[in-house]
Amino acid sequence: MPKIYISNVIPAPTGQVWGVIRDFNGLANWTPFVAESRIELGAPADQVGCIRNFTLKDGGRIRERLLALSDYEFSMTYSILESPMGVENYMATLQLTPITEGDRSFAEWSAEFDCAPGREKELVNFIGQNVFATGLRALAQRFSA
Amino acid sequence: MRVRRSTVIDAPVDAVWALLRDFNGHGDWHPAVAASLIEDGPTADRIGAVRAFRLADGSQLREQLIALSDRDRSLTYCLLDSPIPLMGYVASIRLKPVTEGDRTFWTWESQFSPPAGREEELARLVALDIYEAGFSAVRRLLTKPRPTVRAAAPPPSPPPAVRPPPAATGATLISEAIVVERHGGPEELRPRRVAVPPPGDNQVRLQQTAIGVNFIDVYCRTGFFDLLQLPGTPGMEAAGVVLDVGPGVTRLRPGDRVAYACPPVGAYADLRTMDATLLVPLPADIDDEMAAAVLLKGLSAHFLLHRVHAVQRGETVLIHAAAGGVGLLLCQWAGALGAIVIGTVSSEEKAEAARRGGCRHPIVTSQENFVPGVLDITGGRGADVIYDAVGRDTLDRSLQALAVRGHLVSFGQASGPIGAWDLDRFTAKSTTLSRPNYAHYTSSPDEVRDMAAHLFEAIRQGLLRVTIGQRFALSEAALAHQRLEARATIGSTILIPGWRS
Numbered sequence: 267m268p269k270i271y272i273s274n275v276i277p278a279p280t281g282q283v284w285g286v287i288r289d290f291n292g293l294a295n296w297t298p299f300v301a302e303s304r305i306e307l308g309a310p311a312d313q314v315g316c317i318r319n320f321t322l323k324d325g326g327r328i329r330e331r332l333l334a335l336s337d338y339e340f341s342m343t344y345s346i347l348e349s350p351m352g353v354e355n356y357m358a359t360l361q362l363t364p365i366t367e368g369d370r371s372f373a374e375w376s377a378e379f380d381c382a383p384g385r386e387k388e389l390v391n392f393i394g395q396n397v398f399a400t401g402l403r404a405l406a407q408r409f410s411a
Numbered sequence: 412m413r414v415r416r417s418t419v420i421d422a423p424v425d426a427v428w429a430l431l432r433d434f435n436g437h438g439d440w441h442p443a444v445a446a447s448l449i450e451d452g453p454t455a456d457r458i459g460a461v462r463a464f465r466l467a468d469g470s471q472l473r474e475q476l477i478a479l480s481d482r483d484r485s486l487t488y489c490l491l492d493s494p495i496p497l498m499g500y501v502a503s504i505r506l507k508p509v510t511e512g513d514r515t516f517w518t519w520e521s522q523f524s525p526p527a528g529r530e531e532e533l534a535r536l537v538a539l540d541i542y543e544a545g546f547s548a549v550r551r552l553l554t555k556p557r558p559t560v561r562a563a564a565p566p567p568s569p570p571p572a573v574r575p576p577p578a579a580t581g582a583t584l585i586s587e588a589i590v591v592e593r594h595g596g597p598e599e600l601r602p603r604r605v606a607v608p609p610p611g612d613n614q615v616r617l618q619q620t621a622i623g624v625n626f627i628d629v630y631c632r633t634g635f636f637d638l639l640q641l642p643g644t645p646g647m648e649a650a651g652v653v654l655d656v657g658p659g660v661t662r663l664r665p666g667d668r669v670a671y672a673c674p675p676v677g678a679y680a681d682l683r684t685m686d687a688t689l690l691v692p693l694p695a696d697i698d699d700e701m702a703a704a705v706l707l708k709g710l711s712a713h714f715l716l717h718r719v720h721a722v723q724r725g726e727t728v729l730i731h732a733a734a735g736g737v738g739l740l741l742c743q744w745a746g747a748l749g750a751i752v753i754g755t756v757s758s759e760e761k762a763e764a765a766r767r768g769g770c771r772h773p774i775v776t777s778q779e780n781f782v783p784g785v786l787d788i789t790g791g792r793g794a795d796v797i798y799d800a801v802g803r804d805t806l807d808r809s810l811q812a813l814a815v816r817g818h819l820v821s822f823g824q825a826s827g828p829i830g831a832w833d834l835d836r837f838t839a840k841s842t843t844l845s846r847p848n849y850a851h852y853t854s855s856p857d858e859v860r861d862m863a864a865h866l867f868e869a870i871r872q873g874l875l876r877v878t879i880g881q882r883f884a885l886s887e888a889a890l891a892h893q894r895l896e897a898r899a900t901i902g903s904t905i906l907i908p909g910w911r912s
């Protein structure tokens with residue numbers, strides 16, 4: 267099962283950073299690749315089990331279900347229900363950990379999935395770089411003075 | 412209570428892990444740790460391994476590795492023995508890669524139960540003095556641009572992507588030491604770093620705390636005595652703590668306080684590996700500096716006054732260099748044995764020191780020839796025994812100041828070699844001459860322990876007061892020699908290894 271792991275340092279206290287990424291419906295607010303997003307059935311964005319339905323700037327549509335949200339560990343886990351990427355059993359976690367020195371945050375974004383044989387590398391690279399790394403870089407950028 | 416600190420180190424996670432994974436490696440990078448070793452062998456990555464280590468302030472701690480994961484890059488350990496009351500202290504280190512920029516996120520956290528009222532103080536100690544101090548040290552170590560051979564020339568084979576963790580090196584430790592590369596003046600005593608191997612059969616490794624300076628070290632440095640193989644480290648006397656013991660050592664354990672005063676040379680160092688039989692355990696009331704200041708000189712005084720010549724009550728004893736290291740001890744001990752003590756010194760200040768040391772008649776040689784003085788004090792008879800370690804400048808006149816059937820003990824040559832003597836000259840007064848050699852009176856370990864016990868008892872009873880007239884940093888050994896040879900010292904001189912200051 268291919269795995270993706272991307273991490274970065276976000277130059278802001280964890281409470282602040284969490285305030286931004288905690289919103290399961292808020293990808294459009296902090297990533298550069300999401301055009302618009304909504305939560306299906308009008309559910310609250312922090313209701314575990316809710317589904318976000320968003321369109322990418324390149325036009326693709328993705329549906330993801332919130333599987334876990336922890337204000338204690340600053341983490342969220344979700345799975346993909348539908349996407350143009352051709353992944354199965356896709357589960358991802360986004361997590362923050364305080365860096366006490368300098369009062370900053372360590373952000374990790376990881377995922378595991380299945381796919382058609384031969385596509386692993388391409389997908390790991392695509393999701394790792396174009397989604398996770400790009401997303402975390404934008405997040406870091408947002409907090410750099 | 413929990414303490415947690417974390418940081419980011421600007422180095423690849425595998426490089427940081429290679430450093431931190433070595434459970435015995437903290438001696439190499441943590442500023443608070445002076446020296447560390449793994450008990451019962453060099454394997455630092457065995458679960459259950461115990462590291463015994465010394466902090467810069469001298470305190471001793473033991474910690475046990477209870478978990479290690481190369482997958483998670485984490486390790487967990489607990490505190491077994493410590494002078495600091497961190498009850499139930501269990502700590503973990505965990506590393507994670509920061510993929511952006513190829514850096515490392517490092518978390519160091521612990522749980523413990525401090526005694527009531529000391530929570531804040533101990534939490535600060537752990538967070539700042541242990542964790543944050545460790546972060547800074549590793550950062551300095553790993554983010555310093557280091558010149559690599561690899562950068563200059565392409566390697567014959569590609570370097571491994573992951574640096575292997577340092578092999579179980581609980582083994583060799585790096586020590587500060589004075590090295591003499593060629594015979595000569597004090598300037599030949601140069602501070603260097605040397606590797607100190609783990610103890611072999613019947614050996615121990617010491618963390619030394621104080622080192623004694625003796626005039627014989629000068630003879631070794633100049634090459635007058637053939638005891639120092641070049642390049643090599645001089646010194647025959649020190650006190651310290653046992654760090655680790657080799658196979659076959661039964662009488663000593665890590666943490667034991669010991670001292671020694673004997674060849675082979677090599678005492679001018681922070682760490683030293685040597686034969687266990689040469690060590691004298693130190694009683695609690697003899698501190699390390701005192702031991703380093705008194706052991707060689709005191710054992711000398713002991714055999715000079717009891718074995719070479721058994722000083723009797725009422726005998727007149729002349730002691731040259733009476734304010735020196737050996738001299739001050741000879742004065743006090745001879746006085747305690749009931750002798751009438753006459754001493755020679757080169758200055759008023761030294762005369763005062765000798766007087767305080769029980770020398771009833773100090774003679775300042777820069778002002779007068781000592782021969783008439785001695786004859787005067789003894790009513791023309793001369794001294795019954797003369798302890799002369801000044802040599803060339805005094806020996807001839809010592810003979811003149813000696814009583815008939817007196818004993819001339821020539822045990823050193825601070826002013827220069829005594830040269831050739833015509834034995835017929837000794838007939839004039841039926842003189843007994845002794846040329847005692849320290850090694851011949853201290854070659855049996857049992858005898859040395861016995862004599863040391865005697866010496867410590869004499870100190871305890873107040874018969875001997877140990878005067879540490881000079882302290883130098885180990886790195887300033889050259890200065891110490893220069894002062895000693897310039898006749899500018901009083902009492903004993905000791906060197907203190909840099910980790911203690």
Ligand SMILES: NC(=O)c1ccc[n+]([C@@H]2O[C@H](COP(=O)([O-])OP(=O)(O)OC[C@H]3O[C@@H](n4cnc5c(N)ncnc54)[C@H](OP(=O)(O)O)[C@@H]3O)[C@@H](O)[C@H]2O)c1
Nearest residue numbers: 625626732735736737756757800822823824825826849898
């Ligand atoms: N044979 C043995 O088993 C044995 C064992 C231990 C020590 N020793 C000998 O005992 C002597 C004393 O050793 P220590 O370590 O305690 O040293 P020390 O007596 O503290 O220092 C040497 C003293 O010798 C006097 N001295 C006279 N002429 C000198 C000269 N030209 N250069 C330097 N010093 C001169 C100085 O005292 P003033 O300024 O008062 O004259 C000087 O302070 C040494 O000769 C040493 O080799 C022999």
